[in-house]
Amino acid sequence: MTKQFRDTKQRFAIKRAIAEANRPVGPKEILALASKEVPNLGIATVYRNIKTMVEQKELDAVNLPGQADRYQLPGQQSKHLFICEKTDSVFNLDLNLEDLKIELPQDFKLKSFQVVCFGEITGKKKTKITAALK
Amino acid sequence: MTKQFRDTKQRFAIKRAIAEANRPVGPKEILALASKEVPNLGIATVYRNIKTMVEQKELDAVNLPGQADRYQLPGQQSKHLFICEKTDSVFNLDLNLEDLKIELPQDFKLKSFQVVCFGEITGKKKTKITAALK
């Protein structure tokens, strides 16, 4: 028997919070956002739902160097990231990397790679960024 | 008054362990290696020395996506990494990226970037890898 999931207000609130954030967010931030809708929401519920949603592929985990994973909706997925060192917020980068290839020693089998950019944002924030390589 | 540091056998053992590992290593691994030399070494001492050494720039912190920081000697520094998904070990990559530039929106000021590669290692391990981009 495959497990059947139920629709709860907590689950809705958590998913909406992540959707509206529109960028990779962490458990605490999710709790803060979703708590507006469901006051007594517990952090354990957030963790459990994140886990389930990632397994169900309703959510993508975003691995960041030097900090804990954040989460976002699959449609927003892009491995390449821009991390604002001031605000600690993370943005997706659409890098034009199709024709970029990395050559490694024979022993090393490359499965994927990720470009992580660090810097600051001076103006208003955007959530989806197209960048170019030259 | 600036703090004056002392030479202890613990400090030596920790630094030697990191030097001999010759790749980015984490606190637990450092403890295991250095304990051969100093049996009763405590994990707190490892953390304290790591922190001090990073501040003194005797050590570099290596930020990894999805896992805790590791540490290595400054000479071995390279931002670009190869992570073996099987063994969970990390290797430095010397990528030829001098003429690679990333174009971002005006608002975004790029300070640095990092390429992280994921894959497997089939043969014997190396600690310093030169890779190319094409």
Added chain:
DNA sequence: TTAACTGCAAACCCTTTGCACGGTG
């Protein structure tokens, strides 16, 4: 001698788990 360093244990922080209760289907 004295001030930094160490080991141990306790304290923290983040994440996971156990359990009784409440809510979905």
Added chain:
DNA sequence: CACCGTGCAAAGGGTTTGCAGTTAA
């Protein structure tokens, strides 16, 4: 009415801190 999901609290794992004793200089 099954049984999954929730909230709370406790338990884990990793990192930091307090403290008394130890050691480098």
